[in-house]
Amino acid sequence: MRFVHTADNHLDAPVSSLPPAKAAMRRHMRLQSFSKIIDYTIQNADMLLISGDLFHTPNPPKSVFSFCVKEFERLGDIPVFIVLGNHDYLNPNLNFPGNVHVFGSEFETASYKNCLITGVSFTSPSASFANTIPSAKNDSDSILLLHGDIFTQSDYNSMNKDTLASLGYTYVALGHIHEFYKYKTIAYPGCHDGSGFDEAGEKGFIYGTISEGKLSTEFISSSSLLYRKESFDVSDFSSSMAVADAIMEKFPDGIYKFSLTGVPSELFTPNIEAIESYISHKFFHATVTDETGISANLSDSMLYKLFCEYVNENAKGDIALLSLRYGTNAMKGDEM
Ligand SMILES: [Mn+2]
Structure with missing residues (x-):
């Protein structure tokens, strides 16, 4: 049977x-x-x-x-x-x-x-x-x-x-x-x-x-399109178009929530709206959120967690973003 x-x-x-x-x-x-x-x-x-x-x-x-x-x-x-x-x-x-x-x-x-x-x-x-x-x-x-x-x-x-x-x-x-x-x-x-x-x-x-x-x-x-939550590390990127191209290259069609992670250089802040609009040509639907500034590699470290919490409680906007980037880059050099 x-x-x-x-x-x-x-x-x-x-x-x-x-x-x-x-x-x-x-x-x-x-x-x-x-x-x-x-x-x-x-x-x-x-x-x-x-x-x-x-x-x-x-x-x-x-x-x-x-x-x-x-x-x-x-x-x-x-x-x-x-x-x-x-x-x-x-x-x-x-x-x-x-x-x-x-x-x-x-x-x-x-x-x-x-x-x-x-x-x-x-x-x-x-x-x-x-x-x-x-x-x-x-x-x-x-x-x-x-x-x-x-x-x-x-x-x-x-x-x-x-x-x-x-x-x-x-x-x-x-x-x-x-x-x-x-x-x-x-x-x-x-x-x-x-x-x-x-x-x-x-x-x-x-x-x-x-x-x-x-x-x-x-x-x-039997699924047609998959719902997927994906994070994408933009540490090594320096333009929003390059990020969009790389995301489209890496992922097949689907319904996505992308979160951008990693610690890009002080000179580059991803333009979320531009990336979202650019990748919308490839995906059935995709939204993008900016979670850059925080390093996934360091996330197990208690000191790093305390640092991120402190920044989030005490700084806003660009100051918070830059503090996270400088601090994260500094800690990346340490053996933690
Ligand atoms: Mn049921």
Whole structure:
């Protein structure tokens, strides 16, 4: 049995840290990334598993819901098994196509080919299933599909990962955490494509196979553009254009928060607005902040920390900037 496991798609979610026109484009890109997961499933898998928060709200906008229905219809006979999470908890008014099975408010077990799939859905923004999760039946490959939290005690179906792993399921397909995580037979795929800097880095889904009790999984990227926070050292630069060129040379397209660090010579102060405007030709979106004057190499030194704090408390503007530069350059020469 070959499966694709995705979760936390939040298809109708707003995206953050972008101006309105780009935010609209970004929302569209996230839908396209979801379509790519459907393409991948058609080409490679026997079923699609969705572990909750497919939508951001229990009542997604009609346009997003009908997009989703069309995507599921493209799967033809390939079944989709869905549990609902704390964002898209059970809404009986949503009509999915016939190949889609949405688990209800009580644990139930569906079967497909030689595999049993057990799951339960949230019916409100909070839930707790930990004490009622059934054990697997031993004589068959089995999947447990759940939305919940194995990292903290929360209102979102908190569970113990070792308990989950001991229930006998071949695979435990979880959702809720927006970051890929795997432990024994348990995995979170994370969200499929970032919607803000709290979802920075590579995002994707899990492709897996199970056969006679054996599990293998791999993480596959489905993110279009990555949200990334990057610092860029401008110590060796003497013009804003050169900084902009070097940033564009170094980083691929994406959505960025760049912070300029390092200690440039006293003669050069980066022009943040000019750099931002120049690099905007290459990146979908990028903002730049000036954190120059402080050396990353010295940041472990207690004396250096005290020095930086003292300057920040006692000086402003150019005086603060130059004090940091002279002081940092002086300390760089010392063995610290
Ligand atoms: Mn959730």
